[in-house]
Amino acid sequence: MPPRKSFVSSIGLEPLFNRGSGSSSSSPSTDESDTPKKSWYDYLPLCGTVSLILAPHPSLLYVLVDFHLKTLRQPLLFATHIIITYGLTFLAFSSLIICVSRDPGPVTSNVSSPANGTADDEVGLTEALMPDIDLSEPGRWCRKCWAPKPERTHHCSQCGRCVLKMDHHCPWLGSSCIGHRTYPAFIHFLSSVTLLSIYIAIISISALWYAFHNPFTVNEATPIQELILAFIGIIFTLVIGSFLCYHFYLISTNQTTIENISPFLILRHLPPLRRGGHTLSDPPLEQELSSAQRRLVKDAHGAIRIYDVGWRSNWTQVFGLNRPFGWLIRIWYGGASPGDGRHFSRNRRADEMLARLATELVKIDRNI
Ligand SMILES: [Zn+2]
Numbered sequence: 001m002p003p004r005k006s007f008v009s010s011i012g013l014e015p016l017f018n019r020g021s022g023s024s025s026s027s028p029s030t031d032e033s034d035t036p037k038k039s040w041y042d043y044l045p046l047c048g049t050v051s052l053i054l055a056p057h058p059s060l061l062y063v064l065v066d067f068h069l070k071t072l073r074q075p076l077l078f079a080t081h082i083i084i085t086y087g088l089t090f091l092a093f094s095s096l097i098i099c100v101s102r103d104p105g106p107v108t109s110n111v112s113s114p115a116n117g118t119a120d121d122e123v124g125l126t127e128a129l130m131p132d133i134d135l136s137e138p139g140r141w142c143r144k145c146w147a148p149k150p151e152r153t154h155h156c157s158q159c160g161r162c163v164l165k166m167d168h169h170c171p172w173l174g175s176s177c178i179g180h181r182t183y184p185a186f187i188h189f190l191s192s193v194t195l196l197s198i199y200i201a202i203i204s205i206s207a208l209w210y211a212f213h214n215p216f217t218v219n220e221a222t223p224i225q226e227l228i229l230a231f232i233g234i235i236f237t238l239v240i241g242s243f244l245c246y247h248f249y250l251i252s253t254n255q256t257t258i259e260n261i262s263p264f265l266i267l268r269h270l271p272p273l274r275r276g277g278h279t280l281s282d283p284p285l286e287q288e289l290s291s292a293q294r295r296l297v298k299d300a301h302g303a304i305r306i307y308d309v310g311w312r313s314n315w316t317q318v319f320g321l322n323r324p325f326g327w328l329i330r331i332w333y334g335g336a337s338p339g340d341g342r343h344f345s346r347n348r349r350a351d352e353m354l355a356r357l358a359t360e361l362v363k364i365d366r367n368i
């Protein structure tokens with residue numbers, strides 16, 4: 001029995017979607033292909049991450065046993081340090097496992113591809129008729145995955161798939177994307193590593209301080225270990241802590257890393273513009289703008305926060321702070337953000353600013 005024609009091909013849109021895709025048959029969005037295939041070398045940076053977390057522990061154990069147990073003779077303090085450091089290490093590894101193993105945000109798995117002709121056409125028809133997906137609108141349909149592209153979804157070229165509310169692609173966490181379903185675990189991981197680094201730095205600096213003031217009561221090899229630990233603790237606190245602070249800022253302003261570093265993404269939210277007597281694409285494309293218009297978009301990008309609905313609501317969108325114990329679940333095992341990852345409330349003021357930006361873009365073009 002011959003395969004049925006897909007909805008898209010039956011209404012004559014096939015050439016439109018094949019145009020420029022280049023690889024529509026390379027990554028059709030089926031259940032199997034939605035999971036990116038990785039090579040062994042993709043996991044090498046992850047081995048580096050695990051090694052870096054474990055690296056300070058031999059020296060830490062040495063300092064805790066030699067200084068806190070043998071020199072100070074304080075078993076209670078020793079036990080407290082052990083519980084806190086290994087508790088934080090456990091939390092770091094638990095969230096690391098989630099970031100590596102959980103799907104960051106599957107978009108769809110059953111849209112038919114004209115190239116393979118084997119997917120379920122009826123589901124493809126359902127997806128194609130979804131009221132909030134306009135197939136003719138650029139940015140709302142991924143030609144590489146052959147799937148709808150919901151709001152804030154991006155196609156990751158390394159993973160070869162679309163990810164809901166994609167934040168960034170992280171080679172250090174098993175070459176996986178951080179998206180709607182793994183972002184809380186990612187923040188959990190950064191927080192655990194930063195707290196562990198701060199704690200190790202405090203333990204080692206205080207032990208080093210004691211060694212300076214009581215040089216004849218400590219083992220002569222211990223201060224070297226304490227110095228190494230203090231150095232590692234401070235470096236990790238500065239590097240991972242800065243990264244964590246940046247993500248706290250992104251959460252507070254409801255932006256993803258991609259949205260924050262890509263000023264021309266706001267073009268997706270603009271109405272059709274006119275330039276030089278002809279109408280630009282809908283939405284306008286970066287390459288269609290003049291240099292003055294590009295500068296204006298870059299300046300406006302810092303001020304227009306499309307999804308910023310107040311810092312409290314922004315944090316709630318990520319961690320579900322409004323649910324009883326929901327935040328605890330997400331902090332404990334890094335559960336997914338609440339919601340479906342496809343629909344987001346918008347900042348009303350941003351809509352006004354976008355309209356003003358569209359007007360200014362037309363005006364600045366006329367003044368050149
Ligand atoms: Zn895609």
Ligand SMILES: [Zn+2]
Nearest residue numbers: 156159169177
């Ligand atoms: Zn990726």
